[in-house]
Amino acid sequence: MTKKSKIIVIGSIALLILGMAFFPKIKQLLTSGGSDGASVQRVPSFGSNRSELVVNATILQPQTLNNQFGITGVLLPDEEVDLTFESSGKITNIYFQEGTFVKKGDLLAKVNDAPLQAELKKLEAQLPLAEDRLFRQQTLLEKDAISQETYQSVFTQLETLKADIELVKSRIRQTELRAPFDGMIGLRQVSEGAYASPNVVITNLTKISPLKIEFSLTQNFVNKIKPGTEIIFKVENDLDEYTASVYAVESRLDVKTLSLFARALYANENNKIKPGQSASVRIKLDEINNAIVIPSIATVKEMGRDITYVYENGKAKEVQIITGMRTASSVEVVNGLSVGDTLLTTGVMQLRTGMPVRIDRMVPNSAD
Numbered sequence: 001m002t003k004k005s006k007i008i009v010i011g012s013i014a015l016l017i018l019g020m021a022f023f024p025k026i027k028q029l030l031t032s033g034g035s036d037g038a039s040v041q042r043v044p045s046f047g048s049n050r051s052e053l054v055v056n057a058t059i060l061q062p063q064t065l066n067n068q069f070g071i072t073g074v075l076l077p078d079e080e081v082d083l084t085f086e087s088s089g090k091i092t093n094i095y096f097q098e099g100t101f102v103k104k105g106d107l108l109a110k111v112n113d114a115p116l117q118a119e120l121k122k123l124e125a126q127l128p129l130a131e132d133r134l135f136r137q138q139t140l141l142e143k144d145a146i147s148q149e150t151y152q153s154v155f156t157q158l159e160t161l162k163a164d165i166e167l168v169k170s171r172i173r174q175t176e177l178r179a180p181f182d183g184m185i186g187l188r189q190v191s192e193g194a195y196a197s198p199n200v201v202i203t204n205l206t207k208i209s210p211l212k213i214e215f216s217l218t219q220n221f222v223n224k225i226k227p228g229t230e231i232i233f234k235v236e237n238d239l240d241e242y243t244a245s246v247y248a249v250e251s252r253l254d255v256k257t258l259s260l261f262a263r264a265l266y267a268n269e270n271n272k273i274k275p276g277q278s279a280s281v282r283i284k285l286d287e288i289n290n291a292i293v294i295p296s297i298a299t300v301k302e303m304g305r306d307i308t309y310v311y312e313n314g315k316a317k318e319v320q321i322i323t324g325m326r327t328a329s330s331v332e333v334v335n336g337l338s339v340g341d342t343l344l345t346t347g348v349m350q351l352r353t354g355m356p357v358r359i360d361r362m363v364p365n366s367a368d
Contacts, residue, residue: 052356055347057311058365062339063293065332067286067325073215073233076263077275079181079207085111086174088197091190096203098187102179108203111196113175120168123161130158183207184271208275211268213244215281216259224285225249231264233279242266242273288325292333293365298345299323299331309351311342311359318353 089111096108137154140146179185186204190196213233217225229246244264253260266273299308299321306323309316321336337343344351345363 052358053316053347053350054358054360055351056345056361056363057342057359058295058345058363060292060294060337060339060341060343061365062290063365065288065291065293065325065327065330066284067288067327068282068284069221070280070282071215071217073213073279073281075235075273075275075277075279076212076214077183077206077208078210078212078265079183080204080275081180082201082204083108083177084198084201085109085177085196086198087111087171088195089113089175091192091194091196094188094190094192096185096188098185098203100185102183102185102205104179104181106179107176108179108185109177111175113172116168116172116175120165120172123165123168126161127165130161134158177202179205181205181207206275208273209268209271210265211273211275213264213266213279213281214261215264215279216257216261217249219253219258221283221285222249222253222260225262225283229264230284232282232284233266235273235277235279238273286325288332291324292337292339293330294333294337294343295345296326296329296331298343298348300348308337309344309348309353310337311344311357314356314358316344316351316353316355316357318351 091109092112093110094108095110096102096106102108134154137146137151141148141151183205184207186206188203189201194200196202213231225246226249227247231244231246232241233244234241244266246262246264249262250260294308299306301307306321308319308321310319311317319336322334324332324334326332342359343365344357347357351357
């Protein structure tokens with residue numbers, strides 16, 4: 001190798017070593033920013049350079065914090081029943097119109113009762129004669145013309161006749177299908193002329209005002225829900241929110257799922273909501289007024305402590321906090337922060353006490 005070649009090789013090696021030594025500083029000058037919305041900039045300060053972190057911040061204000069959780073429920077009718085006849089026979093009349101509202105006691109359908117009506121007429125024809133016989137026997141008894149036993153026998157015959165009449169009347173009532181409560185009548189399953197029996201469903205009746213909302217609770221919340229607890233629910237394809245009140249909670253947990261069912265009532269006065277739909281239910285457990293609430297991203301755990309940073313004289317200041325209630329994106333601060341503090345909400349992972357910061361944007365401070 002010539003002398004000139006040796007000089008070139010040695011020079012190349014020296015340049016490589018120098019490049020490796022200064023590479024981190026060159027990279028730092030060419031790149032900036034942070035992983036949580038903050039950026040680092042170089043600014044002059046008394047003839048020297050220092051890093052300044054650009055962050056977002058918020059001014060803490062007292063707020064109302066709602067502790068709530070969400071579950072899925074199902075809408076149930078207040079009452080629902082399949083309607084059948086109590087007796088058997090040919091259907092002679094159907095009086096209801098499908099899909100309409102009926103009132104309690106309305107006659108909906110009827111089976112043939114001609115034999116029963118004839119029997120009733122026969123028995124009722126015997127009634128005046130039996131009553132007259134009893135009257136005569138009572139007159140004779142008052143004159144001691146007959147014995148008490150004779151009078152009692154005639155009296156028993158009259159009461160038996162009256163009982164037979166009531167029995168036939170009750171059988172006639174069994175040939176009538178009447179609405180047991182106010183509600184919406186369903187689709188009929190039979191036609192006039194069909195033979196009905198107690199096993200044949202004629203139609204169904206549903207009471208949808210009020211509606212029941214049924215949902216299950218895990219064991220973590222069973223002691224927080226009781227009759228009177230208010231719930232808020234929504235149904236699919238409906239932007240409105242509805243309020244209902246819990247009226248019943250089961251007395252024991254299911255041994256397999258460790259949960260129990262509860263039900264709430266919603267008036268549904270205009271029959272807008274139909275049973276059978278699923279419902280997104282939110283239950284408010286607690287409400288705290290004048291709370292200090294910060295975004296979850298503004299706090300970090302460090303060596304078992306919850307810490308956050310506030311803005312003070314152009315620099316970041318670490319503050320240890322004690323947290324309380326937590327929601328999906330917010331944390332209640334029980335101790336450590338005060339109303340009016342300027343909380344740094346981004347760059348938390350990069351911040352250190354005394355680090356220069358510049359607030360790029362003030363963001364609203366609001367709880368869920």
